[in-house]
Amino acid sequence: xxxxxxxxxxxxxxxxxxxxxxxxxxxxxxxxxxxxxxxxxxxxxxxxxxxxxxxxxxxxxxxxxxxxxxxxxxxxxxxxxxxxxxxxxxxxxxxxxxxxxxxxxxxxxxxxxxxxxxxxxxxxxxxxxxxxxxxxxxxxxxxxxxxxxxxxxxxxxxxxxxxxxxxxxxxxxxxxxxxxxxxxxxxxxxxxxxxxxxxxxxxxxxxxxxxxxxxxxxxxxxxxxxxxxxxxxxxxxxxxxxxxxxxxxxxxxxxxxxxxxxxxxxxxxxxxxxxxxxxxxxxxxxxxxxxxxxxxxxxxxxxxxxxxxxxxxxxxxxxxxxxxxxxxxxxxxxxxxxxxxxxxxxxxxxxxxxxxxxxxxxxxxxxxxxxxxxxxxxxxxxxxxxxxxxxxxxxxxxxxxxxxxxxxxxxxxxxxxxxxxxxxxxxxxxxxxxxxxxxxxxxxxxxxxxxxxxxxxxxxxxxxxxxxxxxxxxxxxxxxxxxxxxxxxxxxxxxxxxxxxxxxxxxxxxxxxxxxxxxxxxxxxxxxxxxxxxxxxxxxxxxxxxxxxxxxx
Amino acid sequence: xxxxxxxxxxxxxxxxxxxxxxxxxxxxxxxxxxxxxxxxxxxxxxxxxxxxxxxxxxxxxxxxxxxxxxxxxxxxxxxxxxxxxxxxxxxxxxxxxxxxxxxxxxxxxxxxxxxxxxxxxxxxxxxxxxxxxxxxxxxxxxxxxxxxxxxxxxxxxxxxx
Numbered sequence: 164x165x166x167x168x169x170x171x172x173x174x175x176x177x178x179x180x181x182x183x184x185x186x187x188x189x190x191x192x193x194x195x196x197x198x199x200x201x202x203x204x205x206x207x208x209x210x211x212x213x214x215x216x217x218x219x220x221x222x223x224x225x226x227x228x229x230x231x232x233x234x235x236x237x238x239x240x241x242x243x244x245x246x247x248x249x250x251x252x253x254x255x256x257x258x259x260x261x262x263x264x265x266x267x268x269x270x271x272x273x274x275x276x277x278x279x280x281x282x283x284x285x286x287x288x289x290x291x292x293x294x295x296x297x298x299x300x301x302x303x304x305x306x307x308x309x310x311x312x313x314x315x316x317x318x319x320x321x322x323x324x325x326x327x328x329x330x331x332x333x334x335x336x337x338x339x340x341x342x343x344x345x346x347x348x349x350x351x352x353x354x355x356x357x358x359x360x361x362x363x364x365x366x367x368x369x370x371x372x373x374x375x376x377x378x379x380x381x382x383x384x385x386x387x388x389x390x391x392x393x394x395x396x397x398x399x400x401x402x403x404x405x406x407x408x409x410x411x412x413x414x415x416x417x418x419x420x421x422x423x424x425x426x427x428x429x430x431x432x433x434x435x436x437x438x439x440x441x442x443x444x445x446x447x448x449x450x451x452x453x454x455x456x457x458x459x460x461x462x463x464x465x466x467x468x469x470x471x472x473x474x475x476x477x478x479x480x481x482x483x484x485x486x487x488x489x490x491x492x493x494x495x496x497x498x499x500x501x502x503x504x505x506x507x508x509x510x511x512x513x514x515x516x517x518x519x520x521x522x523x524x525x526x527x528x529x530x531x532x533x534x535x536x537x538x539x540x541x542x543x544x545x546x547x548x549x550x551x552x553x554x555x556x557x558x559x560x561x562x563x564x565x566x567x568x569x570x571x572x573x574x575x576x577x578x579x580x581x582x583x584x585x586x587x588x589x590x591x592x593x594x595x596x597x598x599x600x601x602x603x604x605x606x607x608x609x610x611x612x613x614x615x616x617x618x619x620x621x622x623x624x625x626x627x628x629x630x631x632x633x634x635x636x637x638x639x640x641x642x643x644x645x646x647x648x649x650x651x652x653x654x655x656x657x658x659x660x661x662x663x664x665x666x667x668x669x670x671x672x673x674x675x676x677x678x679x680x681x682x683x684x685x686x687x688x689x690x691x692x693x694x695x696x697x698x699x700x701x702x703x704x705x706x707x708x709x710x711x712x713x714x715x716x
Numbered sequence: 717x718x719x720x721x722x723x724x725x726x727x728x729x730x731x732x733x734x735x736x737x738x739x740x741x742x743x744x745x746x747x748x749x750x751x752x753x754x755x756x757x758x759x760x761x762x763x764x765x766x767x768x769x770x771x772x773x774x775x776x777x778x779x780x781x782x783x784x785x786x787x788x789x790x791x792x793x794x795x796x797x798x799x800x801x802x803x804x805x806x807x808x809x810x811x812x813x814x815x816x817x818x819x820x821x822x823x824x825x826x827x828x829x830x831x832x833x834x835x836x837x838x839x840x841x842x843x844x845x846x847x848x849x850x851x852x853x854x855x856x857x858x859x860x861x862x863x864x865x866x867x868x869x870x871x872x873x874x875x876x877x
Contacts, residue, residue: 197866198803202801205744283777
């Protein structure tokens with residue numbers, strides 16, 4: 164049988180009457196529109212499916228947030244004159260974050276952008292807001308670093324090689340001279356840890372606003388002294404924890420604040436690195452030698468060193484001191500100072516502080532009641548005294564929760580930060596994922612009605628998504644976890660360090676409080692010191708809140 | 717002028733079914749994206765691999781073009797789906813479908829040495845489902861059906877091709 168549509172058969176049908184023509188017309192219409200009902204089926208299916216998906220919307224209703232304001236641009240205000248103390252790896256990073264990069268670096272970024280269109284660092288840097296600041300002074304005890312910072316500071320038009328540069332900032336050989344300079348309103352401190360507290364204190368005393376890198380202090384006694392000095396001044400103080408600017412942390416705070424996780428009894432967080440750079444084995448500069456480095460100044464402030472030695476000797480911890488004499492010039496110790504307690508605060512000060520401050524930002528935990536630590540030098544047997552594996556447990560008795568920190572410098576398997584509540588668990592990093600607990604009481608009804616599937620991600624938030632909603636596809640979650648979507652925030656990527664420095668500069672102008680001021684800094688420093696002391700002494704450290712003292716178990 | 721092809725009922729029904737289910741696939745892909753708030757092809761484009769990956773990544777990076785790319789994709793899928801299901805301007809529908817499929821394949825070729833962030837739901841060597849679908853559409857183009865079952869029957873009723 165065949166359907167012949169050609170006109171050849173018409174002769175045999177030329178006797179057709181009106182009835183036939185009517186049925187032919189109907190047949191024609193049928194053949195023309197035969198597939199239209201398929202659209203009806205599609206519409207029905209889409210309706211049914213979207214109704215089912217509406218249960219997911221529940222998440223969107225529960226996890227509803229206000230808009231995050233975009234950082235305002237500094238339109239006017241006087242030019243703030245900035246001095247930078249310590250312009251090594253982090254110091255030059257900070258200068259760059261506020262718009263001052265070396266021409267060589269910009270050429271490099273330009274080249275990388277040409278080779279890889281996905282690399283938008285050059286574009287981002289060029290488009291970054293002008294903060295109305297000027298670098299008037301730099302200080303470093305290594306000549307090469309200081310000279311590099313001078314070219315960066317003079318590069319006011321963000322140019323490459325052979326560009327038009329501005330006035331060069333003045334180099335100071337000693338930070339005390341920089342602090343005495345009248346053309347410096349504010350200082351950024353990125354010297355090694357053993358200098359943070361001293362320089363911050365002296366800067367405030369010299370009338371300068373302070374941005375100091377984390378950790379806030381190296382010894383316990385200077386922590387109190389610095390707090391005193393900052394509390395008694397009207398100057399703006401910011402501790403360099405740029406996590407304060409991360410959008411997911413702000414969302415996480417709201418989720419916890421609304422009680423959506425239920426009572427949180429355990430927080431797990433970690434550091435996972437597995438490369439020499441991550442383990443502080445930084446390259447040694449070819450130009451470095453006793454003539455280009457002021458070793459005497461590197462040794463530290465005598466009063467601080469005395470505090471350190473007092474603590475170490477009075478607690479039988481001499482094995483952690485040295486092993487080299489403090490006055491013995493050493494390139495390893497100069498560039499890789501984080502490996503020795505003589506200058507370092509270890510994993511606790513360097514990396515736990517990041518985790519702690521992010522959690523403190525979300526939960527206002529404050530100083531823990533106790534800290535217990537264990538660990539050791541298990542992988543990097545390069546003569547370091549600082550452990551490369553560390554576990555610290557902090558207990559918060561009144562808040563009924565424990566914070567567990569676990570770090571390794573010899574494995575980078577991703578262990579997400581987890582807030583574990585009775586009703587749900589929140590994993591937070593580049594994205595947020597909330598998973599409801601099967602035994603949740605808060606969500607019992609919804610679980611029974613099938614509106615929430617326990618054990619499955621219930622809510623996910625990825626910065627850069629145009630709208631907030633329940634998880635709409637596995638793809639989004641997958642990309643989000645790898646940070647691919649992160650650069651899409653409000654259609655514009657922001658460097659969090661830029662935002663943190665910008666906040667400090669804005670607060671200098673407005674007199675407002677910074678997000679990581681001296682009180683937050685004090686909590687950060689004491690918490691880290693408790694973890695470190697617990698490790699060094701091998702026993703639990705307690706916090707006496709009334710006396711504001713670390714006491715031994 | 718092409719000679720009118722004659723199909724058996726079985727052939728015609730098979731062709732119309734293939735056309736309609738292909739259309740269905742395109743239409744729902746488009747609708748699902750349209751109905752999903754905040755959907756963007758950014759992640760997909762950034763995961764592009766192979767010879768043309770630079771081009772697709774540069775599309776993803778381009779913040780002025782991205783909304784256009786997204787809209788073309790979503791409405792393109794919906795339009796192609798409607799055309800194929802209804803049998804309306806059949807040939808345009810096929811050409812549009814081929815264009816999209818070629819783009820999908822070039823951005824995510826099933827080459828030997830590529831791995832994608834989002835693993836495919838099957839195992840492929842050079843030939844993946846996009847290629848199979850492209851050839852299915854070529855077959856549909858070679859054996860048109862909309863002038864028999866579809867709105868083209870009405871539109872081209874006086875032009876028996």
